[in-house]
Amino acid sequence: MALLPRLPSPGFALLALAGAGAALTALPSSWTLAAAFLLIGVIGLPHGASDTALAAPRWRAAFGKAGLALFLAAYLGAALAAYLFWVSFPLAGLAAFLVLSAYHFGHDDLPPPLRGKSALGSPEGWLRGTMVLGGPAIFYRPEVQAIFEALLPGAEGEGAALLASLLQIAGLLALPLSLAAAVRDRGQRSSFLRSVICLVPFPPLVGFSLYFAFVHSLHQTAERGTRMGAGSLRDYLGRCWPFVAGGVLVMAVVGSALVAAPERATATLFIGLAVLTFPHILFGGTPRSAPVRKDPYPPRTLTRLSCETP
Numbered sequence: 001m002a003l004l005p006r007l008p009s010p011g012f013a014l015l016a017l018a019g020a021g022a023a024l025t026a027l028p029s030s031w032t033l034a035a036a037f038l039l040i041g042v043i044g045l046p047h048g049a050s051d052t053a054l055a056a057p058r059w060r061a062a063f064g065k066a067g068l069a070l071f072l073a074a075y076l077g078a079a080l081a082a083y084l085f086w087v088s089f090p091l092a093g094l095a096a097f098l099v100l101s102a103y104h105f106g107h108d109d110l111p112p113p114l115r116g117k118s119a120l121g122s123p124e125g126w127l128r129g130t131m132v133l134g135g136p137a138i139f140y141r142p143e144v145q146a147i148f149e150a151l152l153p154g155a156e157g158e159g160a161a162l163l164a165s166l167l168q169i170a171g172l173l174a175l176p177l178s179l180a181a182a183v184r185d186r187g188q189r190s191s192f193l194r195s196v197i198c199l200v201p202f203p204p205l206v207g208f209s210l211y212f213a214f215v216h217s218l219h220q221t222a223e224r225g226t227r228m229g230a231g232s233l234r235d236y237l238g239r240c241w242p243f244v245a246g247g248v249l250v251m252a253v254v255g256s257a258l259v260a261a262p263e264r265a266t267a268t269l270f271i272g273l274a275v276l277t278f279p280h281i282l283f284g285g286t287p288r289s290a291p292v293r294k295d296p297y298p299p300r301t302l303t304r305l306s307c308e309t310p
């Protein structure tokens with residue numbers, strides 16, 4: 001049974017994303033920010049909540065009874081380290097976050113055979129991730145720079161223009177190259193088209209939150225559910241409920257920080273995301289060695305999964 005409902009057709013998904021992008025862009029900016037927060041939090045949260053359920057068996061196998069406690073300590077320690085690094089070295093922290101995120105999105109969005117076997121991933125994965133992060137800067141370079149300036153206090157803000165330009169160049173190079181890869185390889189096509197329709201035409205916050213919710217997170221929730229052997233979304237959420245609950249708590253904290261200091265909203269949203277996602281990228285990533293199907297992304301489905309239940 002599919003974990004998430006199937007869509008009528010791939011074309012429907014593209015139209016729905018384009019419609020949602022246009023609607024969110026037309027909203028007043030505080031509403032766009034609230035929508036981005038909800039999309040990232042509500043639809044994005046469940047995919048990260050399974051990090052522990054997926055990793056704990058490996059940690060238990062390696063460290064016995066202490067495995068779960070060690071995993072949680074490492075996970076929270078990584079979140080704290082990400083926060084401390086970001087506040088001490090904001091520019092280096094942001095640059096590192098962008099590189100790690102390119103790795104994470106690019107590899108997790110591709111069919112498993114294209115993810116590479118080594119920890120460094122594959123050229124296809126890096127190309128796709130570079131397209132995901134560089135895409136918004138192609139037409140919205142000033143907006144991307146403004147977001148970076150909001151993330152970088154004081155003198156570090158001067159690095160925002162350089163980072164935005166580098167992302168724009170990276171996007172301009174990666175878009176045609178990933179298009180060529182998607183034309184060559186049918187398995188990459190639908191996630192490529194969905195990513196482009198979100199990330200290239202719409203302003204960065206709208207595009208990124210749509211991509212993050214409806215391309216990256218939904219697909220990862222479905223893939224992870226299958227790896228865990230969950231039969232339905234309810235079953236999946238039930239197996240990771242303490243972490244869903246923890247995530248809701250973090251959302252409540254970030255949400256109240258957004259309301260209390262709306263002028264710092266973008267910084268709060270992205271710094272919160274960076275702190276949460278560093279351990280997710282480090283410890284929650286999809287194991288490269290998991291068994292896979294031959295044709296993991298049949299074109300008519302959003303949720304047919306890319307791996308067999310182990």
Ligand SMILES: CC1=C(/C=C/C(C)=C/C=C/C(C)=C/C=O)C(C)(C)CCC1
Pocket residue numbers: 048097098100101104133134136144147148204205208270273277280
């Ligand atoms: C700040 C910023 C961007 C980057 C966001 C990133 C890098 C988010 C990463 C989230 C992760 C890794 C979540 C994992 O589950 C964009 C999109 C370039 C647009 C401009 C502003």
